[in-house]
Amino acid sequence: MTSLAGTTRTRTTLRHRLVRLAERATTPLLPADYLDLFDPLRPGADLRGRIVSVQPETADAATIVIRPGADWAGHVPGQYVRIGVDVNGVRQWRAYSLTHGPRRDGRISVTVKAVPDGLVSTHLVRRARVGTLIHLEQAAGDFVLPTEGGRFLFVTAGSGITPVIGMLRNLFPVTDSGVVRLARSTRYDIVVVHVAPREPDSIFAAHLRELDAVGAIRLVAHFTDEHGSFDVDALGQLVPDLTERQTLACGPAGLLDDLQTHHGQRGLDLQTEQFRAARVAIGDGGAITFAGSGAKVSADGGTPILDAAEEAGVLMPSGCRMGICFGCVLPLRSGSVRDLRNGAITTATPGETAGRGVLVQTCISAAAGPCELDH
Amino acid sequence: MTVLQKKPDNPIAHLTATDIEQIGIELDAIRQSVIDTRGESDANYIRTVINAQRKLELGSRAVLLASFFPPAWILGTAGLAVAKIIENMEIGHNVLHGQWDWMRDPKIHSTTWEWDHASPAEQWKHAHNELHHTYTNVVGKDNDLGYGIMRVDEDQRWVPLYLAQPLWNFLNACVFEYGIAAYDLELGRNLRSKKRRQSPEFKARAKQVLHKIRKQMTKDYLIHPALSGPSFLSTLGANATANLIRNLWSHSVIMCGHFPEGVETFERRSIEGETRGEWYLRQMLGSANISGSKAMHFMTGNLSHQIEHHLFPDLPSNRYAEIAPQVRALFDRYGLTYTTGSLPRQVASAWKKVIRLSLPNDFGRKRRAEVRPMPASHPTPTAAAA
Numbered sequence: 001m002t003s004l005a006g007t008t009r010t011r012t013t014l015r016h017r018l019v020r021l022a023e024r025a026t027t028p029l030l031p032a033d034y035l036d037l038f039d040p041l042r043p044g045a046d047l048r049g050r051i052v053s054v055q056p057e058t059a060d061a062a063t064i065v066i067r068p069g070a071d072w073a074g075h076v077p078g079q080y081v082r083i084g085v086d087v088n089g090v091r092q093w094r095a096y097s098l099t100h101g102p103r104r105d106g107r108i109s110v111t112v113k114a115v116p117d118g119l120v121s122t123h124l125v126r127r128a129r130v131g132t133l134i135h136l137e138q139a140a141g142d143f144v145l146p147t148e149g150g151r152f153l154f155v156t157a158g159s160g161i162t163p164v165i166g167m168l169r170n171l172f173p174v175t176d177s178g179v180v181r182l183a184r185s186t187r188y189d190i191v192v193v194h195v196a197p198r199e200p201d202s203i204f205a206a207h208l209r210e211l212d213a214v215g216a217i218r219l220v221a222h223f224t225d226e227h228g229s230f231d232v233d234a235l236g237q238l239v240p241d242l243t244e245r246q247t248l249a250c251g252p253a254g255l256l257d258d259l260q261t262h263h264g265q266r267g268l269d270l271q272t273e274q275f276r277a278a279r280v281a282i283g284d285g286g287a288i289t290f291a292g293s294g295a296k297v298s299a300d301g302g303t304p305i306l307d308a309a310e311e312a313g314v315l316m317p318s319g320c321r322m323g324i325c326f327g328c329v330l331p332l333r334s335g336s337v338r339d340l341r342n343g344a345i346t347t348a349t350p351g352e353t354a355g356r357g358v359l360v361q362t363c364i365s366a367a368a369g370p371c372e373l374d375h
Numbered sequence: 376m377t378v379l380q381k382k383p384d385n386p387i388a389h390l391t392a393t394d395i396e397q398i399g400i401e402l403d404a405i406r407q408s409v410i411d412t413r414g415e416s417d418a419n420y421i422r423t424v425i426n427a428q429r430k431l432e433l434g435s436r437a438v439l440l441a442s443f444f445p446p447a448w449i450l451g452t453a454g455l456a457v458a459k460i461i462e463n464m465e466i467g468h469n470v471l472h473g474q475w476d477w478m479r480d481p482k483i484h485s486t487t488w489e490w491d492h493a494s495p496a497e498q499w500k501h502a503h504n505e506l507h508h509t510y511t512n513v514v515g516k517d518n519d520l521g522y523g524i525m526r527v528d529e530d531q532r533w534v535p536l537y538l539a540q541p542l543w544n545f546l547n548a549c550v551f552e553y554g555i556a557a558y559d560l561e562l563g564r565n566l567r568s569k570k571r572r573q574s575p576e577f578k579a580r581a582k583q584v585l586h587k588i589r590k591q592m593t594k595d596y597l598i599h600p601a602l603s604g605p606s607f608l609s610t611l612g613a614n615a616t617a618n619l620i621r622n623l624w625s626h627s628v629i630m631c632g633h634f635p636e637g638v639e640t641f642e643r644r645s646i647e648g649e650t651r652g653e654w655y656l657r658q659m660l661g662s663a664n665i666s667g668s669k670a671m672h673f674m675t676g677n678l679s680h681q682i683e684h685h686l687f688p689d690l691p692s693n694r695y696a697e698i699a700p701q702v703r704a705l706f707d708r709y710g711l712t713y714t715t716g717s718l719p720r721q722v723a724s725a726w727k728k729v730i731r732l733s734l735p736n737d738f739g740r741k742r743r744a745e746v747r748p749m750p751a752s753h754p755t756p757t758a759a760a761a
Binding site: 021024025026027028029033034037086088089090091092319320322323324325326327329341342344353354355358359 | 403406407410413414415416417418419426429430433472473476477478479480481482484485486489490491500501504505508509587590591593594598599602651654688689
């Protein structure tokens with residue numbers, strides 16, 4: 001054992017030395033910067049994926065199939081993945097539910113609906129091309145089904161259906177010859193209450209109907225145009241055995257809050273997943289919070305953040321004070337700022353930026369509503 | 376060249392304050408037109424350039440593994456020199472200006488980029504982006520006027536040491552990247568007194584530079600020669616030659632930015648309370664372009680469009696050529712001189728100035744005055760930019 005441990009150590013040291021040598025040969029870059037030229041999906045690379053197909057589902061939805069890099073750690077149906085995609089040359093990050101269970105070919109997919117002012121969703125549905133490299137983070141989220149099976153109720157609204165579809169597809173794959181009943185799926189008894197404005201022709205609604213038709217699930221569709229607004233108190237009537245089921249809900253904040261109250265009062269089990277962060281309101285001036293120091297400065301819409309902060313005694317990085325030297329950039333964690341030179345708005349929505357936020361120049365940016373900076 | 380405010384024929388005397396503000400508004404509109412159309416094709420441009428540059432460098436270094444074979448030495452050295460020039464000029468300089476920050480790509484960003492250069496990116500950004508670009512051509516504030524070792528303006532006081540400046544300029548050209556590193560370190564100022572020499576801030580920055588230089592030198596003069604085994608010495612020579620070519624080229628290009636005849640300098644007092652329009656005007660008159668082919672513009676990192684670069688240092692370099700005609704038309708409309716010329720002409724002009732100003736201002740004049748009396752000139756201190 002001793003000799004084995006010794007060998008391992010020698011190997012580690014040798015490997016370490018080789019890495020150091022490679023780094024010295026490529027300085028000021030890293031060996032990875034050169035390897036990325038030839039194999040961006042190799043083990044050890046930053047996690048990326050390549051789009052292998054874009055399958056239109058409806059007029060405004062498409063399934064994007066991605067071959068992830070070698071270090072993709074896999075996922076559990078119901079989880080989501082954060083995707084970084086360049087739209088008009090600008091990297092944007094969004095989270096999408098993985099809409100297929102783990103596939104034998106190792107590929108992953110997301111199904112995206114193009115929403116009217118959705119920068120990324122529109123790009124993915126209408127402009128994404130096979131072969132494009134995208135950026136990924138490992139799958140995340142605990143909105144998943146227990147493997148041992150059980151009785152479940154899914155409550156979904158709008159695009160909240162996507163993680164559920166991922167789970168259902170994994171349990172009940174649909175092939176050309178119809179829905180496949182896998183042995184493991186017999187352990188699950190599932191009711192889906194899906195709320196939508198009207199009878200939709202979306203891929204997901206059709207999918208749910210198909211699963212309902214073959215008896216894989218029981219579907220309760222609630223169309224607000226037809227049945228009126230959805231009242232969670234009616235859940236007991238729609239699902240008589242509600243108390244015997246574990247509820248998993250995904251949809252807008254209002255619905256989830258109502259469910260929280262409803263289930264809380266009855267002592268029922270509820271697991272929720274909220275999809276989109278609330279939109280950031282764009283205003284004129286606002287409170288600027290500095291996350292590091294906790295300082296809070298209020299500024300009008302015409303005062304550069306740098307000036308407002310310094311005025312309030314916050315030490316700031318600074319440079320030319322006219323927007324040319326980039327010596328004052330700080331990450332905007334959340335909120336919006338306005339470029340005082342041309343009025344352009346930059347918004348950081350938590351969860352939709354890479355790393356810590358969007359870097360903004362504080363000397364020419366003013367608060368456009370409440371915002372938080374990393375400093 | 377004399378500071379513009381002291382010139383008998385002040386080139387901006389004909390402009391009213393309204394004209395100057397109007398120039399600012401028109402330039403803002405040109406800037407906005409680029410921002411409005413900035414997008415995927417620009418992102419593809421910089422990624423293609425970075426990709427090609429890295430492959431050229433790798434390829435050249437691979438060829439140099441056999442540098443004992445003379446054709447391989449020539450090919451590898453030429454390739455490496457070109458790769459290093461592109462890395463410094465079209466990629467490094469421009470990325471460090473924040474020209475590509477809008478892509479939000481952490482790999483191509485002014486806050487993360489480090490370049491193949493003796494000066495650490497962080498120090499260079501302060502000395503260049505902040506000081507030089509803010510105080511362009513203001514005598515006493517912009518140290519790029521002669522880099523603190525040369526006299527390139529009549530208004531800089533002459534001392535006998537300047538007699539040797541043509542020689543210094545040549546030596547500086549050969550080791551330009553180290554010259555810049557020393558300059559960014561403000562070596563002249565910081566070595567002067569014991570207090571400055573021993574300040575922790577200066578020591579930390581000096582350490583940072585030495586660390587960078589050591590890494591750069593280890594790569595070019597130790598690791599890569601060692602990797603080529605029997606070609607050790609020839610690869611070492613190839614790397615030194617590539618660095619020399621890169622230094623000579625970038626020095627030449629950079630001299631053309633603000634040294635050629637026709638470029639104006641400004642009094643320290645003149646920038647007090649400067650408006651945006653006045654700042655733009657100073658950039659317009661304080662810079663000079665180089666005319667030439669697309670390949671030439673590319674190899675200069677588009678610093679051949681120095682005027683456009685100084686007006687809009689954060690716009691992507693690949694767009695300067697497209698807005699240059701609009702900028703030039705603006706110069707014409709307001710009766711201003713757009714200083715430009717071919718590379719040999721501008722380099723010669725810059726060198727001529729370095730040589731001429733190595734002598735006192737009145738050196739030639741005194742001798743000429745013996746033959747023909749100079750016409751009396753009364754410098755009018757115009758509040759040009761005020």
